[in-house]
Amino acid sequence: MDRRYPNEAGWETFDAALRGLEHPEPPLSLRERCLPPAASAPPAVPSAAKGARRILVVDDEPSIRRLIQVQLERAGYEVVVAVDGIEALETFHRLRPDLVVLDVMMPGPDGFRVLQILKDDPRTAAVPVVMLTARSGDDHVRQGWQEGVDFYMSKPFNPAELRTVVDRMVAVLDTPENPPPLRRWLK
């Protein structure tokens, strides 16, 4: 262990005493409430505002999230946000966005992992993903394309440019015969 950081010497007994305290038992009914729901009852997905496309914006930086949100909302999109990879997947499955704007560097599963999960699942693979990254090295860009990203933007980015990209991708959402060319090319 790095000697600069606090260590645990002397605290072992304290920790053991804490662990030895009487731990609360969960209520009996809780187990049933934690089991997965039956497949026959999929949760209802709240509708987006009439005519609006729903965009999921995932970034752990509040200022970036806000910047993108304002830009896209001005363009008439309904924007939902998530602060990390796990929340992104939760929100994705709950709200089924039409497009995802995804940061790469995040706590927990990073943007590449989230991208992989979405693109591996046939139910979610067709949803376009725009990745935002400060990691502009060739390997990272190639990794993103290989995982199925639909468009890459490097940070710092121009919000108006992002909006244009989103506009164009949304415009072809209903035309599945137009898959993202770069992704097809790499495969």
Add this chain to the structure above:
Amino acid sequence: MFCLHPERTVSGSHPDPTRRELCEEFVDAHYPAIYRFFVWLTNNPDTAADLTQETFAAFWETAGSLAEGPDWKLWLYGIARNRWRKRCRAGARRTDPLDAALELPDTAPAPGDAVIASLEAEATARAVADLPADYREALVLRVFQELTYAQIAGLLGIGEGLARWRTHQARRLLRAALQEEEG
């Protein structure tokens, strides 16, 4: 490949009845610990039960799309943490910013026998719940959930040194609070 979701195979067809059993095993293995995690964080059994239920509901939503590889336990704690954070934001519970330097040697004396002997569940729960949120979270994950610092760091999106430091600060504050309570 393994898919934990009970009603779905990796290919998206033909549910496998054994998956339901796997899910039940998973719930049995983790829901008491997740419940206690929330009890320590909130000091409120009802809130803890609600948050536990919400955590598993969200877990099943996301687990359906996971084909392989994640550390399921950490994934679950990641969701749990997000749930708690959301609840904190909604309730405007205190979350202290991290503002101190990291490179502090551990010069604090170990807690004395009197403090250790005085540990009592109810008072300790109150004292833990009064810790700043960042410290409380690190302490609970380390001491009660027994995650490694590397796991905590990954979960919280911080460095391992910072995870150690937050835990250390939490211990110091908790010890002081218990000493004060002891009089």
